Amino acid sequence: MRIPSTRTVPTRSRTAVVDSVWSDAKEFLTQFAQESRGATDTDRRLREVRSAIEATGTYRHTTEELTFGARLAWRNAERCIGRLYWNSMTVRDLRHLHTADDIAEQCVEHLRTATNGGRVRPLITVFAPDRPGRPTARLLNEQLVRYADDPRSRQRTHLAQGLGWTRGDKDFDVLPLLTRTGRDDTPRFHELPSDAVLQVPLTHPQYPAFASLGLRWYAVPAICDMALRVGGVTYPTAPFNGWYMGTEIGARNLADTQRYNLLPTVAQLLGLDTSSDRTLWKDRALVELNLAVLHSYQQAGVTITDHHTESARFLTHIEREEQHGRTVAADWSWIVPPISASATPVFHRYYDPPNPHPHTAFVHHASAADTH
Incomplete structure (x- = not known):
């Protein structure tokens, strides 16, 4: 018989945790006080938080702090070109919810609210942080909406089918939500209602035959495999979205060879010479595929932006931040669009390097990506 260990966690380890949380909390709350009109009596608030962290190892944000923190995490997202809109994100504070069914x-309500009839709203829904004895259910999906036939979704599709999901055999079947409450719990699936997922059939303004390909994509790119970290507190389940830039769909999701790999199909439809790479058939097919995406979303009345417009807006964002005395960290390889890179202004400059340890950020965490 194995005897349970009675060894306690060394005091130094607990002290290190408390010091780490307090350090991040102090930086965040100081920044909140500097930038937010809702901050009052910062010294008293810091004393309250310090006392809570020493007693429990964590603390609770006010709604105003959480709202600022979620928006700040977007502002700090060095791979996002759409940060000009960071302060417009709507924050749904649902920290009282932690069960799989509630999440x-x-x-589903997040998708309906964010879709907004096609006028997509930047939105985040923040569920409860973990507490001792009460873990918050995790979402195992990469995004709230993904397709079962997308090669990137293969593992999650198999997981859902193994749990009893009976779909996934048709093109563009929408995956269910996958949740798990603890690492040892069996995952569960939750079907998404069709009225919560707005999808756009893809057509081309010059090639009517394009519609025969039967392509579509969804309106809201709601990321859910990242945790929200705000000033030392981590919210493991916090799906968030902006709106699509056309190249995310047309140049990556539908065109990448490890995804839908549609460039050969589009080239054949357009009658392009694919005998040699030097005919630039891939480039021509890529442009037409991206044009189809932008055209289709516009025709459907669904918010989308193009890479030229968004590149110019990102430089506007940098200018605004510099006017406030703030620098903008950016990952060049993500900010520069995947097509026509040198034709956009973001290509022709360098950026401040990302902060390796921001106190407030969206971060990948293993439990969200682990679908085994």
């Missing part, structure tokens, strides 16, 4: 239900 699935409110993720």
Whole structure:
């Protein structure tokens, strides 16, 4: 018989945790006080938080702090070109919810609210942080909406089918939400209602035959495999979205060879010479595929932006931040669009390097990506 260990966690380890949380909390709350009109009596608030962290190892944000923190995490997202809109994100504070059923239900509501009839709203829904004895259910999906036939979704599709999901055999079948409450719990699936997922059929303004390909994509790119970290507190389940830039769909999701790999199909439809790479058939097919995406979303009345417009707006964002005395960290390889790179202004400059340890950020965490 194995005897349970009675060894306690060394005091130094607990002290290190408390010091780490307090350090991040102090930096965040100081920044909140500097930038937010809602901050009052910062010294008293810091004393309250310090006392809570020493007693429990964590603390609770006010709604105003959480709202600022979620928006700040977007502002700090060095791989996002759409940060000009960071302060417009709507924050749904649902920290009182932590069960799988409640989270699935409110993720559906997130999609409906964010879709907004096609006028997509930047939105984040923040569920409860973990507490001792009460873990918050995780979403195992990469995004709230993904397709079962997308090669990137293969593992999650198999997981859902193994749990009893009976779909996934048709093109563009929408995956269910996958949740798990603890690492040892069996995952569960939750079907997304069709009225919560707005999809756009893809057509081309000059090639009517393009519609025969039967392509589509969804309106809201709601990321859910990242945790929200705000001033030392981590919210493991916090799906968030902006709106699509056309190249995310046309140049990556539909064109990447490890995804839908549609460039050969589009080239054949357009009658392009594919005998040699030097005919630039891939480039021509890529442009037409991206044009189809932008055209289709515009025709459907669904918010989308193009890479030229968004590149110019990103430089506007940098100018605004510099006017406030703030630098903008950016990952060049993500900011520069995947097509026509040198034709956009973001290509022709360098950026401040990312902060390796920001106190407030969206971060990948293993439990969200682990679908085994």
